[in-house]
Amino acid sequence: MVRIIVDCLGGDHGAAANVAGAVAAMKKYDDLNVIFTGDAHAVRAELEKCGFSDMARVEIVHAPEEITGEDKPTDAIRLKRESSMIKGIKILREDESVHGMVSTGATGALVAAATLRIGRIKNVRRPAFCPILPTMSGGIVGVTDSGANMTVNTDMLLQFAIMGSEYLKGAFGIDKPRVALLNVGVETEKGDDLRKAAYPLFSECEYINFAGNMESRDLLSGKYDLVVCDGFSGNVLIKSTEGACVEMLKMLKRDIYSKAKYKIGATFMKSMFAKEKEFMNYQNYGGSVLLGTEKIIVKGHGSSKAVAVEKCVEQAYRMQSSGLNGRIESVLSEIYGE
Amino acid sequence: MVRIIVDCLGGDHGAAANVAGAVAAMKKYDDLNVIFTGDAHAVRAELEKCGFSDMARVEIVHAPEEITGEDKPTDAIRLKRESSMIKGIKILREDESVHGMVSTGATGALVAAATLRIGRIKNVRRPAFCPILPTMSGGIVGVTDSGANMTVNTDMLLQFAIMGSEYLKGAFGIDKPRVALLNVGVETEKGDDLRKAAYPLFSECEYINFAGNMESRDLLSGKYDLVVCDGFSGNVLIKSTEGACVEMLKMLKRDIYSKAKYKIGATFMKSMFAKEKEFMNYQNYGGSVLLGTEKIIVKGHGSSKAVAVEKCVEQAYRMQSSGLNGRIESVLSEIYGE
Numbered sequence: 001m002v003r004i005i006v007d008c009l010g011g012d013h014g015a016a017a018n019v020a021g022a023v024a025a026m027k028k029y030d031d032l033n034v035i036f037t038g039d040a041h042a043v044r045a046e047l048e049k050c051g052f053s054d055m056a057r058v059e060i061v062h063a064p065e066e067i068t069g070e071d072k073p074t075d076a077i078r079l080k081r082e083s084s085m086i087k088g089i090k091i092l093r094e095d096e097s098v099h100g101m102v103s104t105g106a107t108g109a110l111v112a113a114a115t116l117r118i119g120r121i122k123n124v125r126r127p128a129f130c131p132i133l134p135t136m137s138g139g140i141v142g143v144t145d146s147g148a149n150m151t152v153n154t155d156m157l158l159q160f161a162i163m164g165s166e167y168l169k170g171a172f173g174i175d176k177p178r179v180a181l182l183n184v185g186v187e188t189e190k191g192d193d194l195r196k197a198a199y200p201l202f203s204e205c206e207y208i209n210f211a212g213n214m215e216s217r218d219l220l221s222g223k224y225d226l227v228v229c230d231g232f233s234g235n236v237l238i239k240s241t242e243g244a245c246v247e248m249l250k251m252l253k254r255d256i257y258s259k260a261k262y263k264i265g266a267t268f269m270k271s272m273f274a275k276e277k278e279f280m281n282y283q284n285y286g287g288s289v290l291l292g293t294e295k296i297i298v299k300g301h302g303s304s305k306a307v308a309v310e311k312c313v314e315q316a317y318r319m320q321s322s323g324l325n326g327r328i329e330s331v332l333s334e335i336y337g338e
Numbered sequence: 339m340v341r342i343i344v345d346c347l348g349g350d351h352g353a354a355a356n357v358a359g360a361v362a363a364m365k366k367y368d369d370l371n372v373i374f375t376g377d378a379h380a381v382r383a384e385l386e387k388c389g390f391s392d393m394a395r396v397e398i399v400h401a402p403e404e405i406t407g408e409d410k411p412t413d414a415i416r417l418k419r420e421s422s423m424i425k426g427i428k429i430l431r432e433d434e435s436v437h438g439m440v441s442t443g444a445t446g447a448l449v450a451a452a453t454l455r456i457g458r459i460k461n462v463r464r465p466a467f468c469p470i471l472p473t474m475s476g477g478i479v480g481v482t483d484s485g486a487n488m489t490v491n492t493d494m495l496l497q498f499a500i501m502g503s504e505y506l507k508g509a510f511g512i513d514k515p516r517v518a519l520l521n522v523g524v525e526t527e528k529g530d531d532l533r534k535a536a537y538p539l540f541s542e543c544e545y546i547n548f549a550g551n552m553e554s555r556d557l558l559s560g561k562y563d564l565v566v567c568d569g570f571s572g573n574v575l576i577k578s579t580e581g582a583c584v585e586m587l588k589m590l591k592r593d594i595y596s597k598a599k600y601k602i603g604a605t606f607m608k609s610m611f612a613k614e615k616e617f618m619n620y621q622n623y624g625g626s627v628l629l630g631t632e633k634i635i636v637k638g639h640g641s642s643k644a645v646a647v648e649k650c651v652e653q654a655y656r657m658q659s660s661g662l663n664g665r666i667e668s669v670l671s672e673i674y675g676e
Contacts, residue, residue, distance in 0.1 A: 136585045136588065147522055150529060150530035184570060184573040184574070191570070192489050216575075216581060217580055217581025218581060219578060220582060221581075221585070233571045235554070236522070236574050236575050237554075237578050239553050240555060240557060240578040243553075243555025243556060243558065243579070244579045244583050245582050245586055247558045248583055251614065251617075255613070258610075261607075262610050265603040265604065265605070265610075266606075266607070267603070268600060268602050268603025268606075269594075269599075269604070272593050272597070272603075276589065
């Protein structure tokens with residue numbers, strides 16, 4: 001039995017997207033139960049809309065207060081105890097039988113609450129975000145850290161590599177994830193002092209399959225399964241890649257509408273453009289998991305619809321059922337000798 | 339009279355691209371003279387091919403040795419004195435009547451030679467690269483530093499902002515360049531300690547038009563004229579943006595060829611795709627200028643063809659004729675009071 005909390009407030013689509021997404025995941029996995037935190041009335045109404053009646057598998061915790069991007073993270077934790085997010089974190093912390101939480105709410109508050117209220121896995125220096133992107137060769141690539149830690153050291157980078165590798169093995173069945181270190185060039189000697197010092201550590205580590213430095217242009221190439229970076233440059237990497245893809249699609253659309261013959265041509269290619277738009281739609285790839293906390297945390301994009309929430313809940317389910325945290329703990333204790 | 343050195347070795351297309359590009363620029367600007375360094379025989383042959391005979395405007399310095407990406411930068415300077423690049427730098431250093439140099443050769447060696455052999459403008463802490471990218475609204479955006487300085491402090495970041503602003507004013511006629519600080523979010527408090535400390539300095543500086551923090555996804559949006567960053571994240575920003583655009587175009591092409599009806603549709607859109615490909619072609623936007631050195635240095639991409647070299651020579655010409663370095667010096671001495 002896997003028990004996951006779903007925070008029904010904070011995202012753009014409230015209980016509707018969160019309940020529908022969680023229900024879809026429950027239909028897929030018989031041993032998945034969900035605890036909803038949010039406006040109990042709204043949650044019940046959405047469950048009814050979905051035609052979900054197996055009430056033994058759900059629990060509803062009334063917490064109608066919402067944390068927004070405007071709330072200062074530490075204030076949110078202290079002052080908004082009745083919010084869906086903080087109540088969820090409290091249950092996660094106190095109830096041993098609850099395994100994880102999915103939230104599309106404010107990132108800052110979630111990271112703060114998770115790191116302050118939920119413990120870290122033994123030996124983990126810092127939890128790190130690891131979102132998943134599609135590659136052009138049809139696979140996926142994880143990026144860790146993508147924004148939880150602005151400043152890191154080599155030890156943290158190596159831990160990100162280990163945690164990310166275990167995640168890709170456990171949740172996506174990738175046998176020996178090819179790990180790259182984000183850098184300004186592929187040569188061994190490239191980069192700042194941090195990268196230069198990290199390179200030999202990565203090379204020597206027997207717990208990862210190190211494939212060398214990666215230039216950011218190769219993120220979508222399919223050559224790597226996991227890219228390791230500090231949270232600042234990881235954030236730049238992901239958002240610029242997404243931004244460029246979005247701007248390209250916008251340009252295509254604008255250009256197609258600029259001439260009659262382009263519009264005619266585009267009618268032949270409707271299904272192609274639809275497929276490409278779908279391919280670039282982050283909703284299909286779930287959320288950004290936080291690696292290294294004792295309990296599972298998955299952060300969905302604020303604009304997540306039901307399909308994205310479903311993927312987030314699935315990610316949490318697979319992290320738990322694959323025994324991810326236990327494996328991270330065991331690898332780290334082999335390294336640190338305790 | 340503006341005198342620019344053009345290094346004819348080091349890029350993928352040798353004397354052919356470099357001579358043709360320089361000749362095209364000379365045809366545009368009557369008061370532009372060029373000194374070619376490289377294999378004198380090859381340079382002469384290429385000049386003849388271009389039908390250029392105004393030999394009073396060119397000088398050829400025989401330097402047939404080439405610096406490659408394999409050469410360690412400091413070794414290249416010391417051991418390859420007869421190379422086209424190092425001979426060029428020597429002339430630039432010693433001859434007061436020579437204003438700048440364009441090279442498509444190895445970046446590391448060029449940066450090392452420029453910073454070690456050519457002085458910095460008074461008060462400049464560190465020279466910084468500033469490439470130019472096209473925006474989706476039809477304009478351009480500069481990014482500085484894009485890779486010359488892996489580790490920077492707030493003072494350097496502010497200088498990058500000032501030098502980049504003056505460059506965009508002088509060489510591109512942008513009246514009040516909107517300057518953004520690359521960060522992980524737009525809010526004032528975002529980022530690492532460096533960005534947090536830089537923000538108020540940028541806000542208070544009267545020599546730049548500060549528009550706040552920028553998320554990397556907005557690089558191509560047209561909202562900003564200049565993005566300021568450390569060389570590591572700037573490099574990640576540019577290469578991931580370019581990489582994503584290239585991968586998108588590849589995907590489009592692959593998908594079009596996957597079905598007969600897509601191929602038919604694409605025949606209607608040929609001119610559109612050609613325009614878009616041209617738009618994304620960095621060859622049309624010249625090179626990456628090094629801001630802050632006493633003499634002008636423009637680094638062209640290794641794969642530069644004649645059109646790209648032409649743009650690089652033009653950039654060098656406009657930097658010189660707009661009096662850029664004098665203006666940078668005067669702004670900095672107002673700030674530092676000397």
